[in-house]
Amino acid sequence: MSTSPSVSQGAPSHLDVLESEAVHIFREVAGEFERPVILFSGGKDSILMLHLALKAFAPAPVPFPLLHVDTGHNFPEVLAYRDRVVDAHGLTLHVASVQDYLDRGVLKERPDGTRNPLQTLPLTEKIRHERFDAVFGGGRRDEEKARAKERVFSLRDEFSQWDPRRQRPELWQLYNGRHAPGEHVRVFPLSNWTELDVWQYIARERVALPSIYFAHRREVFSRDGMWLTAGEWGGPKDGETPQKRQVRYRTVGDMSCTGAVDSDAETLEQVIAEIAASRLTERGATRADDKMSEAAMEDRKREGYF
Template identity: 75%
Template structure:
């Protein structure tokens, strides 16, 4: 027998998106096999919508074997909430909603002076995890978004109080994931950690994934604050000296309306959005999220307390 006959036969080469998809699907299946009560954090944004698409692929033709959880600040954009509900209904997914409004109404939380509710999501999230006994919580965090998220492993342990300690990150060698946890602890799981914003958009285009229209250019009344275009809404604004202007904008990320800004854009198609993202030198959170500008370690501090 010749040496050529003993050589391994090469299979079809995976392109970058195929490899990222394969890794994410592997993570979903690993968690489904290792944990008892996983859940997908789902806001209706592009990254969590991508997670749902990957989960459907991972388990088809069977249904996705775990529910969705949204921590609703009450200050979300209406287009996103409508999309959230329609997607859950379309795929017959159970949607659990933890509402910040409920915590404000009964005094468990109080409004912040700056009006933003993003930091107020932590306690409803942790309570929902405890109430439903979720032991693995999928999130759409990516390492390219922000420096604290770059420290996370794909499986990231949280203690019994939901806290994260970056000094206790476990090694993940050869795609081997350690989901071991004690009673009361849980694991945050980030299947698209290694994706970039551009990867996300290219995959959305390839797979023809539907998104809320807020991600594409549209005319909207906005006002300028701290270098961002914010929309008026129940979260307040414009303030004295801030003037509403109708501009063509789109959102690179969605969240609490009090701190999520739009970018001026005419990108109304996937091709145009991809071209715009390719040319950008700022991450979507760095460009449009005021809550990440509170301090150099704003995100890391919140993650240590139990935030996404």
């Protein structure tokens, strides 16, 4: 990851403007909060957030630790990338494990095998235990309609719950981080980015990504119109025949609910061209957990999920 500022000729590009806004948000949080943390999974949005944080504080180190909620069903390629980045930059990584909660009987496996909805309790308890008062997330408004409602600084109550009625105005990039003891603020520096912006910026900055984001041969099976990877989470079932296909992932989450897309895009330029032609958001196309109901994401956000 490069930490040197980009150099532009003439008027700033839209990517320069987005970068400047995100860097401003990171610095604002550093000055206003005592114990911020960056959610980092090894997915592209969290990778981009960390790259921007490195830029915001260079040549000093990033003054925040990282936090990953590990479902136990993560893609191995992504976990390996996460650990390499943490080591390369000398960062502190906190891990909240869904498996620990299952082993203790606090949580129970779902019949469908997906653990994404089970992340909320480990996340919120880790926030309380470590007394994090600002939590950076990689959510973007273009991903899903519930995320489109949220401000850059999003207040959470003492139970980590989100109430849309408590949204605060954010005029002229003025952010209100005021919160009562026990409350915290979720911070979304990528709010105004689109999926295409993310990929164009990654290409411009030459940010390394896990190989899973590029087309590769993989054994998958079809379920509910998505190509899923086999695993201990419960797939494939009877009648679901694995097959080798050329696929890539647009977004990365729990293996049980994150689908691959057929693709020949092996380079950044090819991925950008593919996304520019797409009419489906990455979550709409490949995330089964968002299809549980019309209000699936908003319901989970109200409970404390990102």
